[in-house]
Amino acid sequence: VIERIREIAAQYPDSRSAVLPALRLAQEERGHLDREAFEEVAFALDLTPAYCTGVASFYDMFHLDPVGAQLVEVCTNVSCALVGAQQVLEAFESELGIRAGETSEDGRFTLRTVECAGGCGWGTVVAINHRYREPVRADDVPAIVEELRSAG
Amino acid sequence: VPVEPLVLKGAEDGDLTQIDDYRAAGGFESLAKARAMEPAKIVDELLASNIRGRGGAGFPMGKKASFLAKGTGKPTYLVVNADESEPGTFKDREIMFRVPHRLIEGCLITAHGIESKNVFIYIRGEYLHEFEILRAALDQVREADLLDGVTIVLHRGAGAYICGEETALLESLEGKRGQPRSKPPFPAVQGLYASPSLINNVETVATVPLIIEMGGAKYTKEGVENSAGTRVFSLSGNVVNGGNYELPLGTPLRELIYDIGGGIPDGRALKAVIPGGSSVPVLTADQVDTALDFDSMAAAKTMLGSGAVIVIDDRCCMVQLGLRVAQFYMHESCGKCTPCREGTRWMVQILEKIEDGRAEYEELDLLLDVCDRILGKCLCPLGDAAAMPVASYVDRFRDDFRRHIDEGGCPFPDSPLDHVLAPVDQHAHDVHVLA
Numbered sequence: 001v002i003e004r005i006r007e008i009a010a011q012y013p014d015s016r017s018a019v020l021p022a023l024r025l026a027q028e029e030r031g032h033l034d035r036e037a038f039e040e041v042a043f044a045l046d047l048t049p050a051y052c053t054g055v056a057s058f059y060d061m062f063h064l065d066p067v068g069a070q071l072v073e074v075c076t077n078v079s080c081a082l083v084g085a086q087q088v089l090e091a092f093e094s095e096l097g098i099r100a101g102e103t104s105e106d107g108r109f110t111l112r113t114v115e116c117a118g119g120c121g122w123g124t125v126v127a128i129n130h131r132y133r134e135p136v137r138a139d140d141v142p143a144i145v146e147e148l149r150s151a152g
Numbered sequence: 153v154p155v156e157p158l159v160l161k162g163a164e165d166g167d168l169t170q171i172d173d174y175r176a177a178g179g180f181e182s183l184a185k186a187r188a189m190e191p192a193k194i195v196d197e198l199l200a201s202n203i204r205g206r207g208g209a210g211f212p213m214g215k216k217a218s219f220l221a222k223g224t225g226k227p228t229y230l231v232v233n234a235d236e237s238e239p240g241t242f243k244d245r246e247i248m249f250r251v252p253h254r255l256i257e258g259c260l261i262t263a264h265g266i267e268s269k270n271v272f273i274y275i276r277g278e279y280l281h282e283f284e285i286l287r288a289a290l291d292q293v294r295e296a297d298l299l300d301g302v303t304i305v306l307h308r309g310a311g312a313y314i315c316g317e318e319t320a321l322l323e324s325l326e327g328k329r330g331q332p333r334s335k336p337p338f339p340a341v342q343g344l345y346a347s348p349s350l351i352n353n354v355e356t357v358a359t360v361p362l363i364i365e366m367g368g369a370k371y372t373k374e375g376v377e378n379s380a381g382t383r384v385f386s387l388s389g390n391v392v393n394g395g396n397y398e399l400p401l402g403t404p405l406r407e408l409i410y411d412i413g414g415g416i417p418d419g420r421a422l423k424a425v426i427p428g429g430s431s432v433p434v435l436t437a438d439q440v441d442t443a444l445d446f447d448s449m450a451a452a453k454t455m456l457g458s459g460a461v462i463v464i465d466d467r468c469c470m471v472q473l474g475l476r477v478a479q480f481y482m483h484e485s486c487g488k489c490t491p492c493r494e495g496t497r498w499m500v501q502i503l504e505k506i507e508d509g510r511a512e513y514e515e516l517d518l519l520l521d522v523c524d525r526i527l528g529k530c531l532c533p534l535g536d537a538a539a540m541p542v543a544s545y546v547d548r549f550r551d552d553f554r555r556h557i558d559e560g561g562c563p564f565p566d567s568p569l570d571h572v573l574a575p576v577d578q579h580a581h582d583v584h585v586l587a
Binding site for chain 2: 011012013014016017018019020021023024045054055058059060061062076077078079081082083084085086089100101112113114115116117118119120121122123127130131132
């Protein structure tokens with residue numbers, strides 16, 4: 001990972017610019033950003049772990065706590081909400097047996113709401129591990145969850 | 153209405169994500185033409201075209217390019233803002249997944265025009281699919297030897313609306329928290345790495361090849377006065393055919409919503425329209441004949457913004473709309489300026505109180521007062537983006553607000569925005585596993 005981070009850093013006039021891509025790499029390796037991840041990124045870019053933590057905590061896509069293997073994100077911003085995002089969210093809550101913001105006990109699923117995902121005319125937008133599904137209606141949710149469960 | 157698309161030209165006829173198809177459709181011919189021109193001539197064409205920025209602020213691109221500091225001894229950077237995050241807006245995404253090569257061609261032409269060798273495309277982190285398409289397109293361009301010494305770096309964001317603000321974007325690109333800088337110095341003088349930088353939106357840059365092809369003088373004849381060319385309008389909300397539609401500027405809102413968008417579903421009535429993304433003041437149903445251009449929107453006391461048209465039907469509660477909009481900006485406030493950081497929180501609290509029927513009439517004035525104390529008092533427009541629309545909901549739909557107070561609760565039982573869970577609420581609620 002350290003080698004890969006330094007390769008990325010070489011693309012920029014200042015290696016500090018590689019902090020976001022480096023944090024993303026570390027997160028992909030570990031699932032979330034723990035103390036060791038910050039130490040690794042800091043070491044690779046000659047920064048401090050505190051600095052890297054400060055940057056990571058600013059951005060919604062960095063996870064400072066463990067998340068499920070499948071991250072289910074439902075957009076509940078205005079355009080999606082106008083076409084039933086809350087019902088979609090509630091359908092996921094009931095199918096997954098967890099509430100928005102939670103991770104299932106077996107660690108397989110995290111469900112959360114997100115701000116505008118940029119699929120407004122095709123709402124409701126649902127992102128599963130950052131792959132968009134659109135439009136999703138509440139009726140579609142049981143089949144989606146079944147698919148995710150059978151995918152292991 | 154026969155409409156000839158410019159930015160999305162040819163995307164209906166072929167797979168323009170492939171360089172061969174894009175070239176067969178005339179792609180990269182503008183680049184060849186541009187590279188045979190003096191750089192200053194490119195900027196002249198942009199000035200002649202009168203193209204205004206498509207990100208939201210509408211600043212003329214040619215003027216911005218002409219502001220770039222010369223002879224500083226530092227490199228000049230071109231930064232493409234692909235951090236599309238304004239609620240209601242999804243046009244840049246469509247441009248990137250359908251005509252990625254046109255964006256890259258626009259980057260290369262613009263880079264030539266401003267004599268830059270370094271281009272950064274800052275794409276929002278959530279747009280994974282679009283990032284992959286752009287990366288593949290860029291690989292094809294590299295293999296085709298079209299870069300001519302220019303480097304284009306695709307830089308992914310990580311989830312922060314504020315990074316669409318140009319100076320916050322620069323901070324983020326420099327590996328920092330995405331908090332806006334104070335201006336001056338403007339990016340044209342001290343932008344990325346304290347060097348002269350031109351920052352433009354995806355749609356703006358993707359229009360550049362057409363401007364070079366047509367010539368600026370011809371381009372400016374498209375659209376209407378002060379609003380040259382076409383826009384890719386994002387249509388969403390309570391409308392039959394949501395989607396992106398490229399139309400000449402000056403097209404009446406009614407045409408987009410009814411003729412193209414198919415009108416309001418289930419025979420319901422139009423209540424309101426947000427014409428330029430969630431940060432702009434709302435229009436009432438009787439303003440639906442307003443034209444989609446900068447001046448007509450300004451005359452209607454709103455803005456064209458990012459060209460995101462959100463249609464709202466008569467079930468919707470405008471207090472709930474205000475609350476959801478305020479929750480968004482509260483979530484996305486970077487925390488640097490007190491009026492925005494604290495004001496958006498106050499807005500949410502007052503709106504919750506009104507929605508619950510716990511408010512007094514004075515609190516409507518308090519809400520407007522809070523909006524007024526945010527407006528124009530921060531380093532960047534994020535706070536304004538919360539205050540302007542919410543103040544307009546109170547102003548133009550005051551009866552909705554009054555009824556909550558008079559009736560001790562929300563009088564709109566079928567509103568789709570009822571108790572919609574926003575990320576700011578999600579963080580607050582207790583961990584609870586259902587049995």
